[in-house]
Every structure is written in C-alpha cells, then in structure tokens.
Amino acid sequence: MDDMWSTKAWDDFKSSFQDCENGSRIIVTTRLSDVAVYLGSRSPYFMKFLDEVKSWNLFCEKVFAHESCPPELEEPGKEIVKNCRGLPLTIVVIGGFLAKYDRIPIYWESVADNVKLYANTENDEQCSKILALSYQHLPIHLKLCFLYMRVFPEDHDIRVSELVNLWIAEGCLKALKAKNLEETAEEYLKDLIARNLISIRKQGRTGKIKICGIHDLLRDLCMKEFHRENLFSVPKVQHIELEPGWYKYACFLCHDGNTQDLIELTEVVHGHESSSYLRPWVCEACKIMHPHLKRLKVVREKLKFAKDPRVELLLPTTLRYLSLKDFGGLCSISFSSIRLLWNLQTLNIINFHKNIVLPSDIWEMPQLTQIKIKEGVLLDPLVDDEIEEEDCTILKNLHTLSNIKNFTLTKEVLARIPNLKKLRIFYSSSNSFHNLALLSKLESLYLEAGGIYSSYLIAFPHSLKKLELSCCGMDWEDMTIIGSLPNLEVLKLRSHAFSGYEWNPVEGEFLRLKLLLIGSTDLRRWGAEDYHFPCLETLVLRGIKSLEEIPSGIGDIGTLRSIELIGCNNYVIRSAEQIIEEQQSMGNEDLQLHVSAIQHG
Structure with missing residues (x-):
C-alpha cells in the first residue's frame, strides 16, 4: 500500500486483511512519521537520501x-x-x-x-504533482511556514534559531496554549520534518536541531504554490540608487497594499544594485526613492566602507527584526533613534570589529524578545528619581541577551528582565554573580570571567539546563554548586573554568546531566564512578594535557554513548581505548570513541 496519508485510511482497510498465520506481510509507505509509527508492528524504516x-x-x-x-x-x-x-x-x-x-x-x-x-x-510534470500532494495535505497552520522556505537560496544551510525568529517576525504563527512563539515555531518545524518537507542537516550533541534545509525540488514547489495562491507579488526593481560605498549589499521586504515580496540587492557597482528575490532580510536604504515600500517587518543590512564613520539608521517604526553585519570593520553605528522602533522584537548585530554600545533606551522597548551582538555593552537603565519603581518598563518578552560585556547584575536590573531564558556575558575583571540566582526562568548561561571565584561569589538559578563557564578559575571543591542544580543537562567547562589538580564528584549530584565537556585545565586526577553521572550520554575532553586517565567507572554508565577526545595526551587516549574494549567484551557495542589531535575552537 503506497503513500498512505492518514491512520484512518488504515483503520478502514485493516479489517480486510485477516491474519491467516501464513507468514505474509503488508508493506505500507507513507510520508508522515506519525502514520508510520501508528501502523508498524515494529519501528518504521525511515528512508534517507541516497548516497x-x-x-x-x-x-x-x-x-x-x-x-x-x-x-x-x-x-x-x-x-x-x-x-x-x-x-x-x-x-x-x-x-x-x-x-x-x-x-x-x-x-x-x-x-x-x-x-x-x-x-x-x-x-506532465510528474515530480511536481507527486511532491505537491505533500503541500496539499498540510494543515493550514503549517502552509505559510512551509511557503516561507522559498526565501532561502538553493541548497542553503538554514540556522534553526534564525528561521524561528523570521517566522515570528513575519507573523507566520500564533502561540499554542501553554507555549510561547519560540516553542510553537519549534513544534511546527518538527512537524514539517516529520512530513519530510524539511530535512535535518546538523544536530547538537544533545540531539537539538541546529541547521535544517530544504531540497531544491521542494523549494521549487514553494515557489509555485506561493505564486499560484497569489500571496505575494514581485516588484520590478532593476536599479537602486544608494549612497556610493555605503553598503556591500542590502535587502528589503516591501509591502504594497495586500501584496508583499522579498527583494535582495546583491551586486554593488558604484552605488547601483540589481535585484532578485532570494532572501528575507531587508533594509530600507532606498525608501525615499521607493515610497511604495511601506510596512517593513524584517531588515538586514551589511555595511561596508561608510564615508561617515557614524551611520545613522533611518528605519520604520513598525520594524520587528533588525540584523546588522559589518564586513569592513570601518563602521560604527549610532543608535540615537532606536527608541522609535517601538515594535522591534529582534536586534541582531554580528561581525563588528569594534565594541557596540547599546543605549539605555533599550530598556524602554517592551516588545524586544532577543538582543544578540558580536560583543558589546548594554548601558544601565536611566535612573530618574521622579519615576516610581513600579512604573519602570519591564521587558517581559525578552528571553535572550547574548554577548554582553560587564553586564550589571544588580537586583534592580535583573528585576526588569524576569523571563530571561538565555544569557551570554563576559567580564574583564572580578565581579559578584550571586544575583544570577534571581533569574528564575534562565535555562542557558554562558559566563566568561577574568578572575578567581569562590562559592560565596557565585550562585545559579535552579532552572538552568545548560551552563558554560570559561576563565572563572573556580576550585573543584566548589563543583557541588553546579552538581546540585536539579535540571542541568549540559555542562561545558571551557578554558580554565576550574583550577586545581583533583576532582572528586559527590554522589547524588548531576542527576540529569547528559553532556559533560571539560576544556583546557590542569586537572590530573578525576575520581569519578558511574553513579556520579547516572544519565550521561556524551563525554568530551578537549585539550586535556595533565589528566592521568579517564576513570574506568565512566564506561559503566548505562546511558553513555560517546567519548570524544580532542587534543588530549596519550594516557587519556589509552584509558579511553581500554574502556571501549572492556565494554565491547561485555556486549556493549553502542559506546563509541572519537579521537582528534586538533582542537577546533
């Protein structure tokens, strides 16, 4: 039975297939993972692209x-x-x-x-007709998300985090009950993957999807269905006048009445640019010359070789997504008018060679969901004695604050970002991180700090699922602060996060830890047993030069599937090989060892 589209179809048919106990079998093919799971007496066989x-x-x-x-x-x-x-x-x-x-x-x-x-x-367009069935069977809430995939170039690696942000900015979805827009977008993506319309290209060590893609023929299907349903139209723009030398390229999303489309300006020749319709990110450099571009939602600018070292961005107040990229390293950005972007949700500034200073006006933009910059400083909220504390703007929607230097961790500042889920912060000198525990919704934290810290200076919220530390210089005896976190699943101890020669874990800690990475450290002896990490799936040792061996008890962890060694000494490698040999002798063929002599970042 080929190409079954619903479990009901099987329920209607199965009574006709009586079991005569003669060893016969029924083979069913389907494009839907949930149908395959429902029908199969065993685990379904998932077809992959052919090599x-x-x-x-x-x-x-x-x-x-x-x-x-x-x-x-x-x-x-x-x-x-x-x-x-x-x-x-x-x-x-x-x-x-x-x-x-x-x-x-x-x-x-x-x-x-x-x-x-x-x-x-x-x-008669056999491929298109067969593939079009997949689109026709999509529920209405997935159709727009699928059609949006047309804006990416052919065979493009699509970063999931960026796709989610763009779906949200463009209003492609509505939050499900008990789930925010980010969680809803991830559910939609998984559904499209389960329907084999989007493919997984890269997953993290914990299985989280990092990069996805769409086959060229399916992208063509997006293009055809997009135009067949007359959702968007393409303005015929051939040449755009830009201030010479300002931009490497710029893109914009234009809305004209009830129609909209995406234009990418890619070829710069002395201020003239040609257009195509490939990508969703956009800029409004040409709005004065093209007044029909009225309601921009998404903007990406790539700046290069500005005449004036300070480029003032004149952007529409309805903007939801702003991404800036500097290739030349010669531009700095003035954000004096950023407070006018009252609808801005995402601010993404990447590849700048100079520190970005974000004004205190950011604290008065309640729609912000994430701020991600290459490296910069976010000024503290303005203090006004005439404003009562309860009248301060609370950034309830802000869930991501990334790559901020010397971020102030006072109770007053943290109270204005109560729902923060992801935080990446850097410090050039000693500080107190005890107030981090006040971020009760925080799930992911990256902390890089220059100094030696003790337990009385650092505290973490129990909500943490992922923790990365670098250059903190904590003592291994303070590890119990981290081990006692009840929801921690990923722990990455990068360069000199901890100092000392010996680590003896405590039983009853790290109860949910799935991934442990230990980077450059002077650790020599590690007294670990299987019961210290009962749920560990992946162990990564990077640049470990002094460790005498990996404890043999690590191999007895029932959930362990991978040991990765990168730039480690021969003693560590030999002990890992012995663990693998011992486990294989006991019939454990699932545990894998990966050894690399070169460190990659």
Whole structure:
C-alpha cells in the first residue's frame, strides 16, 4: 500500500486483511512519521537520501536496464545524478526520460545543467504533482511556514534559531496554549520534518536541531504554490540608487497594499544594485526613492566602507527584526533613534570589529524578545528619581541577551528582565554573580570571567539546563554548586573554568546531566564512578594535557554513548581505548570513541 496519508485510511482497510498465520506481510509507505509509527508492528524504516553509489546504481538501472553505462556517458551521467541530490523520485524520472532518447554526451550535459527542468517536463510534470500532494495535505497552520522556505537560496544551510525568529517576525504563527512563539515555531518545524518537507542537516550533541534545509525540488514547489495562491507579488526593481560605498549589499521586504515580496540587492557597482528575490532580510536604504515600500517587518543590512564613520539608521517604526553585519570593520553605528522602533522584537548585530554600545533606551522597548551582538555593552537603565519603581518598563518578552560585556547584575536590573531564558556575558575583571540566582526562568548561561571565584561569589538559578563557564578559575571543591542544580543537562567547562589538580564528584549530584565537556585545565586526577553521572550520554575532553586517565567507572554508565577526545595526551587516549574494549567484551557495542589531535575552537 503506497503513500498512505492518514491512520484512518488504515483503520478502514485493516479489517480486510485477516491474519491467516501464513507468514505474509503488508508493506505500507507513507510520508508522515506519525502514520508510520501508528501502523508498524515494529519501528518504521525511515528512508534517507541516497548516497552517490546508490544514486548511480538506481540511475543506471532505469537508463540502461541490464547493460553497463558507456564510458563517454559516465561523466555527464554522474553529474546528472549529483544534481538530483539523492532524491529517488528525481533519479527515476530523469532516468526514465533519458532511456527513451539517443545516448548523446552533449545532450546529457544539457540535462545535467537543467535537472529540475527535465524532471518536471516528463509525464506532465510528474515530480511536481507527486511532491505537491505533500503541500496539499498540510494543515493550514503549517502552509505559510512551509511557503516561507522559498526565501532561502538553493541548497542553503538554514540556522534553526534564525528561521524561528523570521517566522515570528513575519507573523507566520500564533502561540499554542501553554507555549510561547519560540516553542510553537519549534513544534511546527518538527512537524514539517516529520512530513519530510524539511530535512535535518546538523544536530547538537544533545540531539537539538541546529541547521535544517530544504531540497531544491521542494523549494521549487514553494515557489509555485506561493505564486499560484497569489500571496505575494514581485516588484520590478532593476536599479537602486544608494549612497556610493555605503553598503556591500542590502535587502528589503516591501509591502504594497495586500501584496508583499522579498527583494535582495546583491551586486554593488558604484552605488547601483540589481535585484532578485532570494532572501528575507531587508533594509530600507532606498525608501525615499521607493515610497511604495511601506510596512517593513524584517531588515538586514551589511555595511561596508561608510564615508561617515557614524551611520545613522533611518528605519520604520513598525520594524520587528533588525540584523546588522559589518564586513569592513570601518563602521560604527549610532543608535540615537532606536527608541522609535517601538515594535522591534529582534536586534541582531554580528561581525563588528569594534565594541557596540547599546543605549539605555533599550530598556524602554517592551516588545524586544532577543538582543544578540558580536560583543558589546548594554548601558544601565536611566535612573530618574521622579519615576516610581513600579512604573519602570519591564521587558517581559525578552528571553535572550547574548554577548554582553560587564553586564550589571544588580537586583534592580535583573528585576526588569524576569523571563530571561538565555544569557551570554563576559567580564574583564572580578565581579559578584550571586544575583544570577534571581533569574528564575534562565535555562542557558554562558559566563566568561577574568578572575578567581569562590562559592560565596557565585550562585545559579535552579532552572538552568545548560551552563558554560570559561576563565572563572573556580576550585573543584566548589563543583557541588553546579552538581546540585536539579535540571542541568549540559555542562561545558571551557578554558580554565576550574583550577586545581583533583576532582572528586559527590554522589547524588548531576542527576540529569547528559553532556559533560571539560576544556583546557590542569586537572590530573578525576575520581569519578558511574553513579556520579547516572544519565550521561556524551563525554568530551578537549585539550586535556595533565589528566592521568579517564576513570574506568565512566564506561559503566548505562546511558553513555560517546567519548570524544580532542587534543588530549596519550594516557587519556589509552584509558579511553581500554574502556571501549572492556565494554565491547561485555556486549556493549553502542559506546563509541572519537579521537582528534586538533582542537577546533
């Protein structure tokens, strides 16, 4: 039974398939993971994109049947297969198409350059019609999110965090009950992945999806459905006048009445730029010359070689998403008018070579959900004796504050960001971090501090799930502060986070820890047993030069699946190999060892 779309269809049919106990089986294919799980008597078999060898074998089978590929066709044939990107449907359609025509190398080269065109001309656009079923069966709340994928270039690695922010900024979704917009977006993404419309390209060590992508043919489907439903239209912009030398490129999202589309300006030639419609990030550098660009929601500017070292951004007050990137390192940004962006949700400033100073006006922008900068300073809230404390703006929506230097951790400041979930902060000198415990919603914390700290200077909220420390110089005896965190799943101790020669963990701590990374340290002896880390799945040791061995008890952790060693000494490597050998002798084939001599960041 091929291409089943619902569990109800199976429920209607299954009574016709009586079990005669003769060993027969029923094979069902579906594009929906939940249907596969519901139907299967065992775990479903998930089909993956074919690798080069399997793709070539399938192609040859369709084109040549039982014959071999002629030598003169092998090179263009493999290029055709490569451009099918592992999708069996495309390989079968192209192979069937070529089997009917003369085997001429120059013709095959033409097909290789236009795989998508040929895949959709044979049998009345066979590929498009088959893939279109996936879109037609989407629930209405997923259709807009899927169609939005068209704005990314072909074969583009899409960072999930950025995709989520853009979906939110563009109003593609509404919060589900008991879930905020970020959680809702992640649910939608998982649903699209389960329907095989979006693919996973990179996951973190804990399994969280970091980068996703969309197959070229599915992206083409997005384009066709987008225009078929007449949701967006493309303004015919050919040349845009910009102040010469200001921008490497700029993009903008324009709204014109009930229509909208995305324009990317990519080629700079003395202030003139041509346009295409590839990406969603946008800027309003040309608004004066194009007054029909009225309601911008998303802006990304890439600044380079400004004449005036201070570039004043003139942006619409309805802006929701602003991302700035500086390639040349010669620009600084003035944010004197940022308070006018009353609707701004995301402020993302990356790749600047100079420190960014964000004004205290930021504290009066209640719609902000995240502030992410390369490295900069956020000025403290303005103190006005005439303003009562209860009248201060509370940034209830702010959940991410990233890469802030010397951030003030007073009770008054932290009270204005009560729902913060992710915080990355850097300090150049000693400080007190005891007030961090006041952030009762904080789930992820990165702390880099120059100094030696003791337990009375640091406290963490019990809500933490991920903690990264660097250059704190804490003593291993203070590890109990971290080990007692009830929800901690990821702990990364980077360069000299702790100092001392010996660490003896305490039983009853780290009850939920799944990933432990220990970076450059002078640790020599580690007295760990399996019961110290009962849920550990991944152990990473990076740049460990003094450690005498990995405790053998680590191998007895029932959940452990991976030991990764990067730039470690031979004693550590040898002890890890002994752990693997011992576990394999006991039938544990799941535990893997990965060794690299080179440190990567």
